[in-house]
Amino acid sequence: MPTYAADYAASLADPAGFWAGQAARLSWLHDPPRPVLSQDEATGFYRWFRGGRLNTSWLCLDYHVANGRAQQPALHYDSPVTNVRRSYTYAELLDLTARLAGGLRAQGVEQGDRVIIYMPNMPEAVVAMLACARLGAVHSVVFGGFAPPELAVRIDDAQPRAIICASAGMEIDRPIPYLPLVQQALALATHRPACVVVSQRDFCPAELPAEAPAAAATTLEKTETRFVDYQELLAAAPVEAVPVDGTAPLYILYTSGTTGRPKGVVREHGGHAVALRYSMGAVFGLKPGETIFSGSDIGWAVGHSYIVYGPLLLGATTVLFEGKPVRTPDAGTFWRLCADYGVNVLFTAPTAIRAIRKEDPAGQLARRYDLSQLRHLFLAGERCDPATYDWAGELLGVPVVDHWWQTESGWPMLASCVGYADAPPPRAGSAGHPVPGYNLQILDEEGQPVPAGTTGLVALRLPLPPGCLPTLWHDDARFQAAYLDQFPGYYLSGDGGYRDEAGYCYIMGRVDDVINVAGHRLSTGELEEIVAAHPAVAECAVLGLHDELRGQVPVGLVVLKDGAVLPETALEQQLVQLVREQVGAVACFRQAAVVARLPKTRSGKILRKTLRLLADGEEFAVPSTIDDPAILAEIRAVLLRRGIGVGATPPPGPTLAQSATSSGRGGA
Template identity: 40%
Template sequence: MADSAGVGGTVSSVMQETRVFPPPAEFSRQARIGSLEDYRRLYDEAARDPEGFWHARGQLLPWMKPYTKVLDWQSPTVRWFVDGQTNASAACLDQQIAAGRGDKTAIVWVGEPTGERRTFTYRELHAEVCRFAAGLRALGIRPGDVVSIYMPMTPELVIAMLGCARIGAVHSVIFGGFSSEAIADRNHDAQAVAVITADGGWRRGAPLPLKKNVDAALQSASHPSTTVKHVVVLQRTGQPVEMVAGRDIWWHDLVAGQPADAPAEPMDSEAPLFILYTSGSTGKPKGIKHTTAGYILWAKTTAEWVFDLREDDLFWCTADCGWITGHSYVTYGPLAAGASILIYEGAPNAPHEGRFWEIIEQEKPTIFYTAPTAIRSFMKWGMQHIDGRDLSSLRLLGTVGEGINPEAWIWYHEVIGGKRCPIVDTWWQTETGGIMMSPLPGCTPTKPGSCTLPLPGVVPQIVDAAGEPVEQGEGGWLVMQQPWPGMLRGIWGDDERFVETYWSKVPGKYLAGDNARQDADGYYWIMGRIDDVLNVAGHRLSTIEIESALVSHPAVAEAAAVGRPHDVKGEAVAVFVTLGSGEPNEALKDVLRKHVRHQIGALAVPDDIHFTDSLPKTRSGKIMRRLLRDIAAGKETVGDTTTLEDYTVLAKLRGNEE
């Protein structure tokens, strides 16, 4: 986070959204939290007596040793459920079987190659996890050891995560699209003792060379993985791979003969459950550390609140488990809540651009949770893939990963939700462990583009660069004033960076790194990362608002706004635009400038408009504005680019500049 982002203290909000969508009456009647009065009662209870509030919910976890104290908070150090012992795998499996869900479907899995489908009941999943956990124990892996997981989105990825949790090993899931150097870097930083991988995985019709990448990572000169003693390989695609004697073992050989009931290791509440690496704007990725009891309780509780989980729901979160969304809302949250989850291995446009709607028609999920960048892609691909598909099983839609432009929200609501499904626009981070702000679908009137209100236990504030609260309606830094159970406990092996990044700018409060504003109804609007604010002629403008104005034009499918140095104004507005229709010419640039002027005002009119076929994105779908800033300024790209999905996009954009 750049210190210069604090200049001026507040961010101008220049775009107002006035459309309001109340929750459907039928939904509210059946919802867990069915009125704003119920929400306010819960929120006030959590604010008035946080220890009592979380004690009542903490009791619901499977405790092997009771905790002696709910909360010990010495900023930035926090301990939840002090001295207690539990196990995240037991919360997801054993507890569900004990509650009578043994024969309930836990996982429905669909492979990218059409026709592939597998299901697991909770009892079957428990048996597979126990066999895998016993296999890890047989390799000598012990509580506290770090195990890297680099796998395709198959049921075995979830089994590997839960198997590690069962024996107290700390898992570090690495997205299956990352390079060998990214694997090597994360293995080295975490001091991993084992890697769980597969021969390959399917992505857009082609097998990914997962095992080959792991082999290359373990031979890396820059990040030697001297601590890795074991590589477990799942046979997925059948492609030939090299197996190193004494180090590598096939998954099926590891679990052969292992018992279907392996005991869950009693783990201290604050024992690390997993590390998940997020890339910084510069320097090496940060290993975000999450611990056992607080995380699993937060993931479970927020899944129940935000998605209004019911016993008969089939929940489809489209995220990969290489990201926090996949941890919290594919694996831990829904399973700890006893839900059924749908997992799809492949890309949304493989083998065709209607694949998601085909899956919804066939599998009939009731909840669909995806990213705004995917929604914008669906819009761009066209209605021909959606028309005629039966999406009537859906009762709730969600968005995650970045702010959603109001026009994309409206399209999602009308086309995918049939105007009947509430939308939960969720704001949270890898660091927060779970959702922090979101509508509750049975009670919160929604405004397109707003994450609305904080969940019970979340106490946000918007401050200026001096840490002082801003006026209502003004933009500023988003901070959290109180601890919550799912919060990160540190950056793996780097306490100094943890304090500097999250706790030093506004002492005693967690700095989220986002700008936000609060409207007259108390609703929160995320205005982009602190680093993404533009300072134009002394006015600090939100990139998200400029992008939303552009996307509201019918010719624009997607847009990204960044700043570049300007001799007079300080910063000029540069935008990169992907078209859904129209010709990329000077006439359209003039039309778009007039449109932004009309939507926002002269201050936000772009100086530069670049048309492009696609935007540089992370593998989780976020636009990499940092790279666009470099291109707009004519600078060489520096910093971490391992999360970039398609390097050819960068090359094309560079080519357009020359």
């Protein structure tokens, strides 16, 4: 068996040779890739597996049906918010995918066309993704419930031939109709898709309009948008998978950009399939036939990689969950899923574990379920504080693997690779060691490597391994400027961190999360670790607020655990003392306020920059990814009451109390 040390060294010494070996584990249609690694003449960007012919949908479904897994469960769908459970074998999933692909082709969707998928975590969404891949069409999953202006931006950027949407998503207590949101987006967008395919949900069916929204009538002169029922497309004859080049785009996934305009991360068929197939075994230690539950959403990178494509490429079983880690119906939902489906690997975000811990601090609900099949808990999406890490490990009795990656990478860059017997074990606070293929370096502001223990900028020496973005959708210049220009020869991640003497890497958060207090650079991530260690604190955010004397000073916002009873002034004093003891008076940490909740993206990341701008009284736009904008008004009231910051003014546009529509979907 290969060792982590040997594979990591080989992946850096001879990237093309190492990944050619991994590519040989897949069944290529017609032609193997030649060359394995190349560079575009015009841009110099690296490309993997040009000339190889394959199809991701075929690898996920047809291959396994033909090789003994036809009757194995491919997908378990579990929705406590709609009270529906359903399992699909590989043969059933293949049949649905092939027929939907035939229906899409009948609507004019062909290889290279784009299709936007605007749906919650429902089986029809997974089938839609695989059907697009089967045709060689490029899908772009947009988080169901995104506000119409944001959906319109994505429509105009991707220019889809079709949109596939659900009639509704389900919040904990109410349905959220989706079709009106799509119609509003079409009224705002300049691009006209040929059709909108609507998957009806029993709890909130939609009446399909005969034509596109009246508000967009002036834009319909060239193209009229048809509205079609999803079930009608399934009546089509099944179609075979279309072989595509290894560099053909599989999907576009939009991520936030510093300008406010989203960046369309491109993923290619060849590199994506090779990297994810490798990661399932090497990083997660999963074998064909075993089960993984990723408590995320298909609208995020985790959902693409480890709900849908990674498990199916391996021949594993995946759990698709529509709900939340708490209140559907309680904080034991994740543990119930693990028990019901014999989950071997659980993957979620630290914020989900903190939410569970907040409602069930003693972990009593976990003891109701048989978790004997669970081997590992993987956490990613934001930095995991040691208190949460230790609580989860003690409760579950399995290794907790904090790891780090980005939408741009598509799969882990740092981890404890449990598939290797010699991989360094997990360590609290650390995201692990570089995964084979990633030449990770910590650089100073001049682009030079820093000594062990010194915080710097996290960068990766080019070429990035397969599966990472080769560029941005139709925007090579922005890709070059955003990621490559600052340090030639490197991809700049935008995160700060350090590597210790033993080689463990620590990601401290985005570079703009480093604050400068009277000339001393302090990591808000480090301060948050200290605050989160207080026994009454469920989760927290530390902000660097403007200070005339010191430049910036840190302020804490904390959410208490359920049942915690402690006067706010006493808690503040205790937190100040903790920071003084562990960092020193130089930190100038003197204020902490209790809030009911923290603003987060729908993927669970705390919006620290937005909070800082709010407290400093600077103008800002409410981020499109925010879970509930009303939270900002609540926190502003707390800051004003406590005299923290300068008293923020509401941002231009919609009021803070005006909530964006949310689908209320699951997990991380």
